[in-house]
Amino acid sequence: MSVSLYYSAHRTTPLTEAESASVARVVAAHTASFPYDDEESLYLYDGHTAGPHEIVAGSTKMPPDPGRLMPVIAHVLDSVTELRRAMPDAEWRVHMDDLDVPWDEAEGYALPGMRDADLIAELAAVHRGEMPADDGGEHGKGRGAHA
Numbered sequence: 156m157s158v159s160l161y162y163s164a165h166r167t168t169p170l171t172e173a174e175s176a177s178v179a180r181v182v183a184a185h186t187a188s189f190p191y192d193d194e195e196s197l198y199l200y201d202g203h204t205a206g207p208h209e210i211v212a213g214s215t216k217m218p219p220d221p222g223r224l225m226p227v228i229a230h231v232l233d234s235v236t237e238l239r240r241a242m243p244d245a246e247w248r249v250h251m252d253d254l255d256v257p258w259d260e261a262e263g264y265a266l267p268g269m270r271d272a273d274l275i276a277e278l279a280a281v282h283r284g285e286m287p288a289d290d291g292g293e294h295g296k297g298r299g300a301h302a
């Protein structure tokens with residue numbers, strides 16, 4: 156089962172030339188800095204909008220590798236945050252399937268734990284079949300625990 160992140164902006168006026176240039180800059184910077192060549196990244200639909208007032212829309216399929224999930228989410232949400240700030244008068248909707256991603260004026264779009272290095276490492280270890288590190292107990296011994 157795949158999960159996708161969807162993002163769209165709506166307003167009654169179309170993008171200005173300056174806004175279109177800002178969108179192009181955000182997409183180019185995101186593409187250049189995206190950490191995985193083999194995963195989907197920020198993807199804006201090519202001029203095909205769902206309605207007359209939709210000015211930007213796109214989606215990103217989330218990676219099946221849990222160790223890559225949080226870095227991809229963080230990278231894409233950072234880019235969508237930049238897009239929203241370039242078009243502050245638009246009405247934005249950002250959601251991962253049925254879960255709305257909240258907007259925070261200071262932080263932008265974010266999900267809990269998306270920058271937590273320990274959580275990312277633990278998810279990657281579980282995906283590799285390793286038991287996550289614990290508090291020194293007997294868990295994970297002999298089952299691929301961290302060396």
